Amino acid sequence: MSRLLAISFVLLAALLTGCAVNPATGSRDFVLMSESEEVSTGRRHANQISKQLPIYPDKKLQAYVQRVGQRIVARSHRPNLAYQFTVIDTPDINAFALPGGYIYIHRGLMAYLNSEADLAAVLAHEVGHVTARHSVRQHSASMATGILGQVVAAYTGVGVAGDLTSLLGTAVVRGYGREHELEADRLGAEYLANANYNPQAMINVIGVLKDQSTFSASKARAEGREPVSYHGVFATHPRHDERLQQVINSVPQVSGDNGRDRYLRAINGMAFGDSTEAGVRVGRDFLHKPMGLKITFPKGWKIQNNPDSVVALSPNEQAILAMKLLPIKNQVQPAEYVRDLIGSDQMLGGHDIQKARIRGYSAIARSGYQGQLKRVAIIYYQGKVFLLVGATKQSRYFSTYDPHMLETIHSFQVLPRRDYKKAEGLRVRLTRARRGETFARLAKRSALKEYAVEQLRLLNHYYPSGEPKAGEWLKIVQ
Missing domain, CATH: 3.40.1000.10 (Mog1/PsbP, alpha/beta/alpha sandwich)
Incomplete structure (x- = not known):
């Protein structure tokens, strides 16, 4: 038994030496990964993603997202990291961050945002995950519970003890979800204010995501399938979540830069749904123009x-x-x-x-x-x-x-020549609302075949009701 005690003390010492000051919160966190290892891990996964997920080929849009992201990074707790912001060429409504500053946003989510401040809020939230080293902390927690499981199994001589500890560790790691998301919200709101964006944009984005989630769930039920929604607890915040409101309001409030016109100009012409490069579904047909x-x-x-x-x-x-x-x-x-x-x-x-x-x-x-x-x-x-x-x-x-x-x-x-135009897919286009304009009328001018009114409302943050104001820039799909 003394040998096992010695092993357990060695392992415990290894765990205790893993504490480090969190650069974003100032608290001491348990981590088993250095910053250089964190960056190396992120780079390795980023290389894998570049091979598995299509990158949106619009260099101008990629550069725009990079500029907005860098504006946030410059006011963050870890501006020294070489952040990379990348638009993924899928219609998914999602965004995510890798260790070391590799941040991704799907163009499907960008279609439903309505201002540069909204985009900045999504990116700031993901930057918050990076600065607070959330993925590193979860990785370290998983490793720690694995080590502790080995000790428990060694003492008891029963293999199931390791499994039990592993299950316990999984629960601990998953339990971080809510707190980590709220922490990313708080840090993101702080970075928004520091970069002269209104922190309330974080609430606006959650409203956009909740509307999309509501529509997606309704559509999925009608089609007899499971809905797909934005990742993480960021999507599960109720609109009037008191803790979220407290988190956002805890940072200095600035009216800030909305950048709506800048954002709309940046996404004008962006693919909607399937893209030319990824292939387009039209009824029963799959058309791929680059491959012909x-x-x-x-x-x-x-x-x-x-x-x-x-x-x-x-x-x-x-x-x-x-x-x-x-x-x-x-x-x-x-x-x-x-x-x-x-x-x-x-x-x-x-x-x-x-x-x-x-x-x-x-x-x-x-x-x-x-x-x-x-x-x-x-x-x-x-x-x-x-x-x-x-x-x-x-x-x-x-x-x-x-x-x-x-x-x-x-x-x-x-690919027949008659299908070349179809194979280019749909695009987000801008139009000014006419006097007396309605989404029902816009739907008739849209190339959307299903749920056109609902989708146009979602695109312009008018879901589930309301009509556009005369002279307002609107997103349509053609």
């Missing part, structure tokens, strides 16, 4: 455009068909590529695909101990290799859905 391709999915199937794949689900989600890129194999024909993927012993009923500038091969694959059937195809086009895989939850339905999946595979074609 078009593919048509079965009627009624829901198409999801992910950063690394396109996925279609049948109405009852009984069947799925996915398409993604695979590495090129020199001197390997499509049929051989398919055989390499699934094994010749598992391949059934293969056939060639030949059309203008397209070569491919499709077959049925039998996999798993129950012999589950899948439709697999490899298509060579424009120097790229496309994999298409279709499957059903239950094998007995495969014969019902396979003809639809095969039809989709054979619909793969060179």
Whole structure:
């Protein structure tokens, strides 16, 4: 037992030496990562993100977000970090921060913000996470509970003790969520005031997010699916949360710079929904102008455009068909590529695909101990290799859905010139409200096909009711 005591004291000493003064709060925090390690960790994850998430290609907009972010950083507690602010090219309503100052905002969120102060509030909140080293503190807490779990397990000789401590540690780390978000709100509000933005912009952003969340939940219920909302506790604040109000009002209040016109000019022409570079969904079609391709999915199937794949689900989600890129194999024909993927012993009923500038091969694959059937195809086009895989939850339905999946595979074609305009997607555009203008009238001029009135209200912070004022700049989608 003395050896175990010695081990526990060594581990305890390691934990105690991990305390450091938080640069943003002045309190002593438990951390097991130096600042250089923090920056290195953030850089490593940023490199991964650059490979996994598409970066919005508008350099002018990227530079604008960087300028606003740097204005916040200059008045923060850790201005020495080399912050990078990046716009992600997805319609997701989200923003997040990595250790060391790597901050990301999705253009989907930017579409619903209405001023530079709103943008600054989102960025300031994320900067607050960085300056307070929230990710580092959570990482250290996780490591600490892991170490303590080892000690408990060693003393008890029961492996489950480690699992129990791990569960306890997970609860502790998750428990930080509420406090960390409020701390990021307070620090963000402070940075806003220091940078001459009104700290109340933090409340405005939460209002925008809550409206979007309400609409998203309503739409999801109507479509029979789970809603997707902005990350973290930042989205769960009630509009009139007393603690949030106290946090925001605890910093010096300045009327500050709203920058509405600057912001609207910056996002004028920004992609809305799918972007040209990521491919565009139009009805049953997926159009990708940079790759010059078009593919048509079965009627009624829901198409999801992910950063690394396109996925279609049948109405009852009984069947799925996915398409993604695979590495090129020199001197390997499509049929051989398919055989390499699934094994010749598992391949059934293969056939060639030949059309203008397209070569491919499709077959049925039998996999798993129950012999589950899948439709697999490899298509060579424009120097790229496309994999298409279709499957059903239950094998007995495969014969019902396979003809639809095969039809989709054979619909793969060179993008017709008549679809070039559609393949460019929708854009946020500015217009001045006319006298007597209503969102119902604007909806008729919009390219939005579904929930046009509701989406225009959300875009212009008029949800769920109200009409624009004459002469006001409005965002529309065309």
